[in-house]
Amino acid sequence: MGVQFAFVAAINESNAVLATFLHFLAPIFIVAFVIPILKKFPPKYQVIGIIGMLSGLFLLLTNASFGSLLVSNKALL
Numbered sequence: 001m002g003v004q005f006a007f008v009a010a011i012n013e014s015n016a017v018l019a020t021f022l023h024f025l026a027p028i029f030i031v032a033f034v035i036p037i038l039k040k041f042p043p044k045y046q047v048i049g050i051i052g053m054l055s056g057l058f059l060l061l062t063n064a065s066f067g068s069l070l071v072s073n074k075a076l077l
Contacts, residue, residue: 007019007023010022010023017060018060018061021056021057021060022057024053025053025057028050028054
């Protein structure tokens, strides 16, 4: 229920594309949570996927410019 609320709130503050993209970042948080529990680093393909997802998020949110953010801070929270 909380995830759905966060998704709808992100749509209200930004747009559906960004909300969907942020929604699909959830596996990164799961991997970050499981690493200390299992005391095991994820396989290379997961690390490559995480780096790719974060790179795509950077390009989407900043339009490849370090000086600007295309989304309001409220939408990211």
